Every structure is written in structure tokens, then in C-alpha cells.
Amino acid sequence: MTIRYSGPGALVGIATLFNAPKTPRVHANTAALVDTLLVKLQPMVVRNLAQQDVRIAYALLAEASQRAAAFVDELEASSFASLRQRVARHLLDLAADQQMGERLVARVSQEELAGSIGTVRDIVVRILRDMRDEGLVRTGRGRVDLLDPARLDAETYRRDR
Numbered sequence: 001m002t003i004r005y006s007g008p009g010a011l012v013g014i015a016t017l018f019n020a021p022k023t024p025r026v027h028a029n030t031a032a033l034v035d036t037l038l039v040k041l042q043p044m045v046v047r048n049l050a051q052q053d054v055r056i057a058y059a060l061l062a063e064a065s066q067r068a069a070a071f072v073d074e075l076e077a078s079s080f081a082s083l084r085q086r087v088a089r090h091l092l093d094l095a096a097d098q099q100m101g102e103r104l105v106a107r108v109s110q111e112e113l114a115g116s117i118g119t120v121r122d123i124v125v126r127i128l129r130d131m132r133d134e135g136l137v138r139t140g141r142g143r144v145d146l147l148d149p150a151r152l153d154a155e156t157y158r159r160d161r
Contacts (some may be wrong), residue, residue: 004070014063017043041138081156087127088155091137095146104146113144 006012012030031124050057081089090113095104108116116122128144136152138145146152 004074005068011060011063014060015067017046017060017064083117083119083123084127084130085156086119087113087124087131088136088152090117091146092149092152093142094158095149101119104149106144106146107142107144108144 004126046056046060050060091106092104094106094108106113110124110128111121114121115151117124128139131152132139134150135148136155138147
């Protein structure tokens with residue numbers, strides 16, 4: 001299940017930067033959805049810099065606080081949303097980074113979409129078919145064109161589905 005999209009300048013792994021050495025590691029996978037430049041920082045170097053400069057420590061603390069708040073929001077949204085709402089939200093999030101001119105396009109397979117929202121492909125196929133019949137999306141191999149992003153966005157907040 002996707003719990004975070006990281007944009008330009010985002011820090012990944014900040015939540016566990018100061019864990020004690022014997023603390024169990026967080027097991028998570030990351031995947032780049034678009035061309036990405038990744039700069040890997042050495043945890044020990046970052047920790048030492050934070051001890052030497054309060055501005056670095058504050059920046060790390062602010063980032064960790066924002067990540068914790070975003071995680072709680074994501075957990076709430078995922079826990080109480082219907083599968084259809086999760087599909088709509090995930091498509092909007094993906095397409096925001098993959099915009100092609102005026103159109104929003106989510107470059108994702110049905111299998112990847114299912115895995116990202118914590119369900120199986122058959123359910124995603126059914127949801128996408130319904131959305132296609134309603135004129136919300138157009139599907140193709142490895143992509144979903146968002147024909148009516150405003151209605152899809154409204155879907156993510158409905159609680160009656």
C-alpha cells in the first residue's frame with residue numbers, strides 16, 4: 001500500500017535517522033514513478049552535522065514532524081476510504097506528477113494500482129470499468145487518462161460509497 005509520494009527535494013528515511021543502532025529496521029519498499037535523481041546521505045554524517053548545527057537539527061525535526069502528520073492523515077484516509085475512493089485518490093496523485101499538457105495521465109498498470117491501494121487486480125478492473133462507464137477515465141495498456149479530475153477528486157471525499 002502506498003503511504004507517501006515524495007516530490008522534488010523530499011527527504012526519505014528521516015523518520016528512522018536517529019533510531020538506536022539495534023532498533024529493528026522499518027521494512028518498506030520504494031519505487032520511482034518518474035525519472036529521479038537520488039542523493040544518498042550517510043546517516044552518521046547527518047547526525048553529526050545535526051549535533052553541530054541547531055539549524056540542521058531543526059530542519060530534520062521539522063521534516064520528521066511533517067512526515068508523522070502526513071502518515072497519520074494517510075492512515076486515516078486509507079482506513080476509512082472505500083476501494084473506489086482509494087483508486088480515485090491514487091490515480092490523481094500519480095497523474096499530478098505525470099501531466100501531459102492539458103491531460104492528466106497516470107502511467108500505472110492495473111496490477112500496480114491494485115498493489116498500491118492494498119487490493120487485487122480483479123477489483124481494480126471492476127472499479128476502473130465503472131469509472132470508464134461514468135466518463136471519469138479512459139484506460140489503456142499501462143495508463144489511465146483522467147477525463148474528469150474534478151469529479152474524481154470529489155469522489156475521494158464522499159463517505160456514502
